[in-house]
Each structure stands twice: as structure tokens, then as C-alpha cells.
Amino acid sequence: MKKLEVFDPALCCSTGVCGTEVDQALVDFATDVDWLKKQGASIRRFNLAQEPMEFVNNTKAKTFLETAGAGSLPLLILDGEIVLAGRYPKRHELARWFGIRPNIEKAEIVKSCCGNGKTCC
Template sequence: MSKLKVYDPAMCCSTGVCGPQVDMTLVGFAADLDWLKRQGVEVERYNLSQQPAAFVANSVVSEEVRRDINVLPILLVDDEIVCRGRYPLRTELADLFSIKDEGRPGLLRVIPQTGD
């Protein structure tokens, strides 16, 4: 099966729990990647602030970043860009790898949360 590579923007960490407010997009995406791995897809994830070498080493990514840093996150499947500038939904990930989502409802970040 193909491999998914995720190139995150510079972050303290990719969990989403660091910062004055939990970033539900990151929390949801971490859960989605975890789900994808359980479906047998190999996933690699790189954070610009912690693994810059991976950004330099990949010519597709380094070319994109050179043009505009805001293009991150970039997702690659077999060195081809499948998503840029945002984190995809689980259904999109499922489509990419032709996985039939078992249809657990409401798994994704559908409700935009407002601050307290």
C-alpha cells in the first residue's frame, strides 16, 4: 500500500494540546491518522520546527515551502501532493486510499468551537 507523508508547519508539537487553547483540528487529525494507520496505511509525519531535515530532503516539499511557507501542511502520497494548506477530513483520507470508512458518525471536527 502507498505511504502518506505529512509535513506540518512549525509547531511546538503536533498533538494540538500545547497552547492556551486546545487545537481541535490537530486533535482530530491525530485521531484520523491513528485510524488510517489501523487501516494498514504507513504514515510519516514531520514538524518543521523539529524535523527540518525532512523538509530539505524532499524536493517537492522544499520547492513548495520556498515559494510560500503558508502552504503547510502538505500531504504527499508517493511524492505527489494530495492536499495543501489544510488538514483533510477522514472521508478524504479514506478516499485517497480507497478505504471504506466504517461510517462512525461525527468523528470529525464538524462543530467549530468558540472560546469561552
């Protein structure tokens, strides 16, 4: 299976899902990473604040950081090739990269209490 490496900006913890003000994009991505791992995907995340040597030891990450700067993170490298930078991918993008069918649940249709789509007021 393919291997995804995620080079995160400096975060307060390994996922960035901590503290009082949580970025929803980080919450969504952490959920999607867990989902992908359950599908058998190989994903490793590196936090600039906690694992700076991973950035130095990866030629593409090091060059990217030197050229674009830490403000351009996250950087995603799939099988040695940069696939995305500057934002976290959506589940459908991750699924496409790994050749996995995305598990997207349909939203439940909520009917009006008055029926026929009219409001009660």
C-alpha cells in the first residue's frame, strides 16, 4: 500500500487537536487519518515543534521548508512525491490517493413538523 507522510506545522500536540481553540480542519483531518489507518493505509505525521529532525532528514520536506517557509505547512508527501501543501486534504482526496472508496454517510433528511416542507409558524 502507498505511504503518506504529513509534515505538520508546529502544533501543541501530535494531532493539533488540543487546547481551548481547536481548528476544525485539524479535527476533520485527524478523523480522516484514523479512518484511513483502519483501511490499512500507512500514514506518519511529523510535528515541526516535536520532530524537527524529520523535516531535516527528508530532502523534499527540507527543501520545501527552506523555500516556502513554515507558514506554508502542512506538506503531504505520498510515496516520495509532494501531493499537497498549505492545507489538509479532505477525505475524498485521501481516498483517491490510496485508491479507497470514501465512506461518506448521507445526511438524514429532516421533514417539517407540518409536512410538505412548510414551516409550523
